[in-house]
Every structure is written in structure tokens, then in C-alpha cells.
Amino acid sequence: MLVTIHTLQTHFAGALHVPIEINVSRGIKFHLIGMPPKLAHECRNRVYSVLKAAHWRWPGQRITINIKPQLIQHSAMLWDVPIALGILVSSGQLSCPVLDQYMFVGNMGLDGSIETIADPYNAVELARALDKKAIFLNCDKRWLPHLNYAGSLKIIRVSSFSSIVSMLNGARPLVALKGPKTKVNKISSDSVGCFSEVIGQVKLKRALEIAVAGGHHLWVEGAPGQGKTLLLRRIPSIVPPVNAQSMALFQKVHYSMCQNENNLESVRPFQWVAPQNSSSEVFGNSKQLSEIVLRAFISNSSDIDIPADLMPKCHSKIPKTTLAFGGMLVVDELLKQKETVRVGLLRELDHYQIQVFGASNPCPCGQFNTTNPCKCSAVLLENHRAKMTGALKDRFDIRIQDSKEQWGDVCPEQSTSIRNRVVTAWERQMSRQGKQNAQLTDEEILKTGCFSVPVLVKVNFECKSRGYSYRGRKQLMALCLTIMDLGGDNEITEAIVNQALELRMDAKSEQAIKKMPWVLPKVKV
Numbered sequence: 001m002l003v004t005i006h007t008l009q010t011h012f013a014g015a016l017h018v019p020i021e022i023n024v025s026r027g028i029k030f031h032l033i034g035m036p037p038k039l040a041h042e043c044r045n046r047v048y049s050v051l052k053a054a055h056w057r058w059p060g061q062r063i064t065i066n067i068k069p070q071l072i073q074h075s076a077m078l079w080d081v082p083i084a085l086g087i088l089v090s091s092g093q094l095s096c097p098v099l100d101q102y103m104f105v106g107n108m109g110l111d112g113s114i115e116t117i118a119d120p121y122n123a124v125e126l127a128r129a130l131d132k133k134a135i136f137l138n139c140d141k142r143w144l145p146h147l148n149y150a151g152s153l154k155i156i157r158v159s160s161f162s163s164i165v166s167m168l169n170g171a172r173p174l175v176a177l178k179g180p181k182t183k184v185n186k187i188s189s190d191s192v193g194c195f196s197e198v199i200g201q202v203k204l205k206r207a208l209e210i211a212v213a214g215g216h217h218l219w220v221e222g223a224p225g226q227g228k229t230l231l232l233r234r235i236p237s238i239v240p241p242v243n244a245q246s247m248a249l250f251q252k253v254h255y256s257m258c259q260n261e262n263n264l265e266s267v268r269p270f271q272w273v274a275p276q277n278s279s280s281e282v283f284g285n286s287k288q289l290s291e292i293v294l295r296a297f298i299s300n301s302s303d304i305d306i307p308a309d310l311m312p313k314c315h316s317k318i319p320k321t322t323l324a325f326g327g328m329l330v331v332d333e334l335l336k337q338k339e340t341v342r343v344g345l346l347r348e349l350d351h352y353q354i355q356v357f358g359a360s361n362p363c364p365c366g367q368f369n370t371t372n373p374c375k376c377s378a379v380l381l382e383n384h385r386a387k388m389t390g391a392l393k394d395r396f397d398i399r400i401q402d403s404k405e406q407w408g409d410v411c412p413e414q415s416t417s418i419r420n421r422v423v424t425a426w427e428r429q430m431s432r433q434g435k436q437n438a439q440l441t442d443e444e445i446l447k448t449g450c451f452s453v454p455v456l457v458k459v460n461f462e463c464k465s466r467g468y469s470y471r472g473r474k475q476l477m478a479l480c481l482t483i484m485d486l487g488g489d490n491e492i493t494e495a496i497v498n499q500a501l502e503l504r505m506d507a508k509s510e511q512a513i514k515k516m517p518w519v520l521p522k523v524k525v
Contacts, residue, residue, distance in 0.1 A: 003090045006103045007082040008126050011311055012318055013293070013304045014252050015122040017130060020067050020079065022086035027062020034067030039077060047084045049110045050161055059091040078117055080108040081136070084161060085168070096168045103127045104164070105137040112161040114138040121146060121255035128153045134174060136164055146255065149179030192236045192270075196412035198227045205231065207400050207503055209418055211357070212238055213425040214482030215436035216475070217349055217395060219334065219358040221505075222402025224366045228359045232330050235357065236270045237415035240426035242326055245300045245434055250326045253293070253304070269327035271320045279340040284319030286310055297325050297353045324354045334358040335387045342392060349395035352439045358396065360388070370403075397438060397475040399505040425485035437481040442470075445477050450484060450492050458494055462501060476500055 002023040008015045032040040051058055065083060082104040088094035096102075105123050106114040117123060120139035124147050127135040134154040139147075147155060154176035158164050166172040195205055204220060208231060211218040220228055242250050254269065273282055284290060289310045296304045321329065331337060331345065348354050362368040363376045364384050376384070393399065429436050433444060445451075451459070459480075463473045479500040480492045489496070 001090050001092065003086055003099065005082045005086040005089075005099060006130070006132070007079055007105055008103065008123055009077060010117070010119045010122060010256060011306075012253070012256050013306055014256060015119070015126040017126060018067060018079070020065065020082055020086060022066075022083070022090045023064045024059050024087065024090040025062050025064070028060065030063045032065045032067070035077065035079075043077075043080060043083065046080055046108055046110065047087065050080075050084060050108050050112045051087070053110070054112060054162060054165075056088060056093060057091070059087065061091070063087060063090075078105045078107055081106045081114060081161065081164065084108070085164065088165075094165065094169060098133070099168075101133040103130070103132045103135045105135065108161055114159055114161060114164075116140050119256045121148075122252060124148060124153070124155055125252065134176070136167075144177065147177070147179070149177065193230070193234045194237060194415045195231065195234055195418060196414050198230045198234070199412055201227050201231060201402070203400065204228070204402055205413070205418075207398050208232075208235065209238065209422060210479065210482050210486065210503065211355070211398050213240065213422045213436075213486055214429070214478060215352060215355050215438035216397035216479065216482065217352075217356045217358075217438070218398040218400075219360070219393070219396040220400050220402050221360050221362055223370045223372075224361060226402050228402055229332060232332070232357055232359060233272075234415065235328060235330070236267070238419040238422055239268045239270075239328070240419075240423050242268055243435055244430055246297055246326055249296055249300065249304070253325065269324050271324040271327070271329050273320055273329065273331045273337070273341070275333045275336045277320070277341075279338060279344060280319075282320050282341055283344045284317075284322065290319060290322055293322055293325055294351060294353060298351065321348055321354060326353065328355045328357060330357045330359075332359055334360040335384060336360075339387075342387065342389075346391060346395065349392075352436075355438075356396075362401075369401075394469055394471055397479060398503045400503060401505055421486055424488075425482065428485045429481075437478040437485070438475075440478060440481075442474050442477075445474065445481065448481065450481060450490070451477070452491065455492050455494060455497060458497055462497070466501075472504075476504065479503060 002021065005020050005022065007018050007020060009018050010016075030044060032044060035043065048058055065086070067079070085094070085096075085099075085104060089096055089099060103123075103126075105117055108114055114137075116138050120137055120143050123137060124135060128148070128151055132153060134156055136156050136158050138157060138159050149155065154174060156167070156174055156176055158167075163172070167174050198205075204227070207218060207220070210216065212235065222228055289306065292304060292306055292310075329348065331341075334342070345356065349356055362370075362385075363374055363381050365375045368374040368376060368381060374381075426436070432448060433440060437445075440448075459473070459477060462468075463476065468476065476497075480496050483496050483499050484490075484492050487496075
């Protein structure tokens with residue numbers, strides 16, 4: 001008898017529907033089509049052992065199992081349970097008229113225990129999208145508050161194969177999970193640290209607060225050992241929630257990547273790029289993968305159609321930029337990165353679906369423009385600063401110079417109080433325009449109605465005198481909106497514009513740097 005049973009296959013951006021056809025007919029062979037030979041042999045042995053241990057009869061006939069469609073061979077294959085059930089139903093040992101309305105997921109141990117699946121969230125969402133009545137799976141308890149219990153789909157958590165059989169033959173009722181009354185997402189600073197642990201750096205802390213609140217790109221330049229890296233690593237302790245318009249897509253991608261992580265909260269991802277990371281680790285070997293994910297985030301679509309040949313073989317092969325969509329990407333030692341990495345950042349800086357933070361030293365030795373003597377020659381200094389091209393520099397909304405003069409904070413502020421202000425400003429932006437200020441276009445910024453005519457005149461005058469590009473003008477106005485939201489104001493004043501200008505290291509400050517003396521290179525005679 002031919003039966004069709006439904007299961008799925010998880011991948012890094014969701015789950016794929018997998019119908020399995022099972023037919024028991026005259027013959028003596030076992031054929032499993034659509035699975036690699038080694039995995040097929042292991043699956044057959046596990047299913048055989050479970051059925052015999054449970055005193056079921058292994059059909060002494062021709063068993064043909066067809067798995068379709070073309071699958072992602074490198075992802076998790078959770079098909080022991082549906083294959084075992086399909087063999088029982090096809091051989092007439094188990095009767096289930098509504099088998100087509102259920103979905104079964106999971107591998108089994110030899111004792112019939114069902115293993116927990118790594119990504120139950122996307123499994124449940126796929127079953128709901130296919131209009132199934134129930135899904136049978138086993139998941140860790142830490143996942144229970146994060147599953148979607150809305151709708152008519154029953155989520156049935158089972159731990160053994162015998163439990164599923166008892167439910168299907170009517171010996172036990174279908175007991176579905178019930179969702180928690182409330183779900184609170186908490187962000188703990190225990191694992192990432194608190195801003196109060198870094199003494200001083202008042203200007204950089206304020207710049208990070210503004211950048212995180214409005215989704216702006218930030219580049220900080222300063223001597224080593226002043227706390228730049230410490231503060232950048234503590235950014236997750238002050239981040240706001242995920243933007244509401246991209247929450248559905250974010251959860252679909254984020255939960256599929258939490259397989260080996262303890263943090264399942266819906267918080268923004270945080271990726272760190274060190275100088276030793278290669279271009280393939282940061283951007284991947286195929287541009288098509290990141291482009292597909294980018295189009296989905298820009299269009300706020302909850303579906304990502306990724307071809308099987310583009311799927312990463314394992315979680316470690318997923319590019320850092322793909323993992324950082326909807327969150328933050330910190331590029332440490334920006335000017336020491338490979339040229340391919342610096343060039344590749346241009347596209348990521350343009351679309352604002354990834355918030356980029358960059359940190360660099362002012363020179364190779366790191367002591368230029370400080371009280372300590374700089375050991376770099378003029379040639380080394382020029383080569384170092386030339387790596388920050390005009391195109392790259394123009395794409396950072398906030399550009400500041402870090403100095404030791406900022407070590408004067410007697411009572412550092414806790415990350416909790418900073419995040420409260422950030423969340424309040426984020427909520428104002430969501431209610432006003434549905435996205436963060438950095439993602440607004442020039443037309444959308446003007447439609448907010450927060451800029452009066454005198455303020456616009458001042459903005460245009462400052463942009464012209466400082467040599468800003470059109471992109472720089474838009475960045476300046478978006479910064480003004482974020483400062484206004486953090487302050488709880490409803491209109492932008494000239495004082496807010498001046499604060500925004502202080503966050504942008506422009507041509508005037510760079511000319512002052514160039515006039516400073518440096519050590520000339522020694523010329524051999």
C-alpha cells in the first residue's frame with residue numbers, strides 16, 4: 001500500500017517541506033531513494049531496531065521509500081519517525097486515516113526515544129503554513145516560550161515513538177502544548193559586560209548610545225589601550241529590540257542559527273570581524289546568498305527562497321554579514337583589514353540592514369596625535385591613512401576621535417539606564433515612521449516635520465562649508481532626529497544640529513591633523 005507522510009528539513013534560513021512516499025509490495029528488498037547511501041543505511045538500521053524492540057513486525061516484503069524533492073544534503077535530516085510510521089501504516093499494522101493532516105519530525109535512538117530537534121520554531125511555522133492540524137516533535141524546554149501557539153495548529157511534544165503510536169491509534173489523546181501567558185525578552189549584560197566597567201570615555205559612550213538608538217554606522221579612531229574595544233564588545237547590553245517590520249523574517253533566520261547557543265531571546269545579532277578573518281569568512285564565497293537575504297530584509301518578506309546549491313554546508317560556513325542581518329557588525333582594526341574586506345563593506349554600509357561599527361588606530365604604531373612620541377615615518381603614516389578611502393569614510397554617519405582627555409567620569413553610568421533611553425527613542429521612531437532614523441531617505445526625513453526653515457538653512461550652510469556630500473547631508477539630518485528622540489523633543493533646534501556636527505570628524509579637523517609635525521623618513525645617501 002502506498003502512503004505519503006509529511007516531514008521537513010531545516011536549514012539556516014528556515015525549513016523545507018519534505019513529502020515521503022512509502023510503498024510496501026511483493027518482494028524482499030529495501031530501497032531508500034533521495035538520501036545519501038551512508039545516511040540511508042544508518043536510518044534503516046535505526047528504524048528496524050526500534051520497530052523490533054517495540055514488537056512490531058518488520059515487513060518481509062519489498063519496501064520502497066521515496067524522499068522528495070531535491071534536498072539540501074548538508075542539513076539535518078530528521079526522518080526516522082516519519083519513515084517508521086510510514087512503514088507501519090503501509091504494511092497495515094497501524095491505521096491512521098488523517099495521516100496526511102499531520103507532520104512528524106525527529107530522529108530516534110535504538111530504544112525508541114525521539115531526539116530533540118535544534119530548530120523547532122521554523123518546524124512549527126512550516127506546519128502552520130502548510131495548514132496542518134498537528135506537528136509531532138521533541139524540543140528542549142528552553143524553546144517552549146519562543147514557539148508560536150497562535151492558530152489551530154497543535155504542537156505535540158513527544159519523547160518516545162510509542163507515545164506517537166498510542167496517540168495515532170486512539171489509546172492516548174492528542175495533548176497539545178499551551179503557550180505561556182506572557183513572554184518577556186530580557187537582555188542581560190552578564191555575558192557581554194556593562195558600560196560602567198569602562199571608566200571615562202564619556203564622548204565615545206554618548207556616540208555609541210546615539211548610534212545604537214538610530215541605527216547609524218560609527219567609526220572611532222584612537223590610540224590603543226583607551227577602551228575602544230571594551231566598549232564595542234559591550235554594545236549588546238544597550239541595543240533596542242528588533243524593528244517590528246522585520247521581526248517575522250528575523251525570527252525565522254535567527255532561531256535557525258541558535259542551534260548551539262544558549263541565548264534564544266529575540267535580540268539583535270552581534271558579529272565581530274578581526275583582522276585575521278578572511279574575505280570569505282566575512283562575505284562568503286557567493287554574493288548571491290547575501291543578495292537574496294538582503295532583498296528579503298529590504299522588502300520585509302518573511303520568505304527566503306534560497307537554491308539548494310547556495311546553502312552553506314554547516315553553520316560555521318555562514319558568512320558573518322549574513323549572520324549580522326538585522327543586527328550589528330563590528331570591524332576591529334578597520335585599517336588593518338584586507339583590502340577586499342574594506343571594499344566589501346561599502347555595500348553593507350549602503351543599505352543599513354546591518355549596523356557597522358569600525359575601530360582603527362591613527363597610525364601603525366598607534367601613538368600619532370597623542371602625548372606619546374610617534375615612531376611612524378611620513379610614508380607609513382600616509383599609507384596607513386590612505387586606506388580609509390573617501391568612499392568608505394563618507395558612509396560612516398558618526399566619525400569621532402578618541403583621546404585620553406575623556407578619562408574624567410567619576411561615576412560611570414550603568415548599561416541598564418543607557419538602554420532605557422535607547423528603547424524610549426527607538427519606540428518614538430517606530431511609532432513615527434516604523435523604522436530607525438538611519439534607514440530613512442531624504443524625503444522621509446523631511447516628511448517627519450521636525451525641521452523648521454531656519455534649521456534647514458543652518459544644515460545646508462554647514463554642509464556646504466564643511467564639504468559634505470548629499471549622503472553626508474542625509475546622515476547629518478538623521479543624526480539630528482536621533483538626538484531629538486533621545487532628548488524627548490518634538491522639534492530640532494540649532495543646538496541639536498551643533499551636537500550632530502560634533503559627532504562627524506570632517507575636513508576641518510583633518511586639515512588640523514595634517515598640519516601636525518611627524519618624523520620624516522631617513523634617506524640613505
